[in-house]
Amino acid sequence: MENFVFHNPTKLVFGKGMVEKIGEYLKKDGIKKVLLLYGSGSIKKNGVYEKVLRSLIENGIEKVEVSGIRPNPVLSKVHEAISVAREHHVEAILAVGGGSVVDSAKAVAAGFYYEGDIWDAFIGKYNVKKALPLYVILTMSATGTEMNGNGVVTNDKTQEKFYFSSKHVYPVVSIVDPTTQYSLPANQVVYGAIDAISHVMEYYFDVARSDLIDRIDEGIIKTLIETTEIILKEPEDYEARANFCLATTLALNGLTGLGTTGGDWSSHELEHAISALNPEVAHGAGLAVVFPAWMVYVKNKISDKLVSFGKNILGMNGEVSPEEVIRNLKSWYKKIGAPITLKELGFEKSDIDKLTAIANKHAPFGTVIEVKEEDIKKIYEIAYE
């Protein structure tokens, strides 16, 4: 087990009927005006928007809105929101939505106090020193952003999809009400599950390990697999939905990374190139394609771990081979409706060079193996069909 510092100051407010509490939390913290950030308007259909507005009004909190954040959120939208936030002198950001909205909100919160372009935080030119306090109402569980200090944004000028991290952008309060997710389309559940499973796997396959955290990882992934199957059949099964939501939060709030060297993250690097080249590809869909391909490429280095994965998570018995485990994971992805090849995502063989070029900007990466340009290309080739 590696040394670590764990510090997660976010207050997680979880359960039925919690959305309505947002105004009280803001008021208690002395906040009188927020920037309300949301996406394409699904929060207006599922009633969350109305609940939030009522709670703000009841607690005497003003709001100014920026909406239209889309999946794979873009920097230009972050710039727009920073301008609005400054113009109206808001005291906090209230993000209502999924990972894209919350990640954008983190960039807005940090960008508010920064004179340069907040993209500098993504490319290592600026170490965030201060941010507006961030409050979150999560309406799609997947990325874990509601309880960590990371944000991913795509620079729409350069097509680069990068992330930044700062202790200043941990949400102060994150509200997760599983019932608000009953109306999510099936593919968002599927991609959310794969995203969260992939977060845990990035740590699970890290070179440093601990029996305790391995067991916790296995419990989280097993729960995600079971609950995804239930939710796809019974979208309003509260217990399944609640376990799913909590599992996605714990997948990336620091817990699963304790004692690792920080996780491998090669598959995430490889995926970011995919959804940067084609922003229509959901992050979870890209991960479903690329993570098993990475596993195939490094299987000799992680064979013990793959066998444990098969036995303790997938419930495989007897003689278990690493190859079989990867096949079973892919079969499960396929079963729940995820793509498992680049081809299914609409890429041509000739795109592999483009993907390689984009991913190579961050290379070398990974802890299991140091992934370089030639490895990147080979992994995309494995992922192709």
Next chain:
Amino acid sequence: MENFVFHNPTKLVFGKGMVEKIGEYLKKDGIKKVLLLYGSGSIKKNGVYEKVLRSLIENGIEKVEVSGIRPNPVLSKVHEAISVAREHHVEAILAVGGGSVVDSAKAVAAGFYYEGDIWDAFIGKYNVKKALPLYVILTMSATGTEMNGNGVVTNDKTQEKFYFSSKHVYPVVSIVDPTTQYSLPANQVVYGAIDAISHVMEYYFDVARSDLIDRIDEGIIKTLIETTEIILKEPEDYEARANFCLATTLALNGLTGLGTTGGDWSSHELEHAISALNPEVAHGAGLAVVFPAWMVYVKNKISDKLVSFGKNILGMNGEVSPEEVIRNLKSWYKKIGAPITLKELGFEKSDIDKLTAIANKHAPFGTVIEVKEEDIKKIYEIAYE
């Protein structure tokens, strides 16, 4: 799954060589003078005291000391430390030791700003409003106090062993260096393990449940069982020691209670009477005796959970009966050298009435069943021999 609010602001600093960092953390927070609180002096034998002093000096931090905190810590010592802290105008408490030292430190931190007797916080007469910041160097992993807002102290005038909770007494920073625990006597490891296992069990057997948290609970207890056995043979096995330490912290930092109604806690109530009547009894020893007796008494209400416990934690196969699971748990306690009857703890049959009277002060308690006077007596009778 029940609704919950999870908020744990403690920074956990974990690993080899971390003790020496204490001065830096204090300095970064602007603290110039601390009350250094410790126990019987074992920290002078294992080198921790010297490392702490050096780190304080290097960072220009003054200290005033109060030592002699003993297991099952007493209120009179807390009063003494509050006086010293006030007299010397310290800005923080630095607790170096195990659960008793840290729990006392929490009472001192809260008592510093309270004009009345801080015992009021234990008996529900005072809701803590403010406390000195608390820094911890944990030298014995067991109670989980390094990452929560609870403290247990015995009132040496009334023999009442009560606890208090406050968000204001979460440690700001807790340092856990597993190597500082290499020299702990075997019985402290055993009682620490049983204490931590019991914390998880109080939640595991709660009436509300979640598959996810059940799996995390099972992973923590399984790890505690495995690592205890390794540590008893190889006290300097770093991986076992580190997994053990982290498991005890996660056992009671809020994680294992997510989605429960708050845990059952009957066994803790029953144990507190035991170590209040005889302060020589270690908390973990009392729990080893009383928890299985409680299980026997309520087994029809928790039979499914007992079977899961047997299968997923103790590795039992085939037809598993709840009785067999309790027997196996007791056998394991016996195997690692813990007492499993009140008789072994030195109590007479005639003490059962005294124990019942003490425990009854907090009755009724529990969620699985509402434990009342007659139940208390029957459980102690089961525990007797």
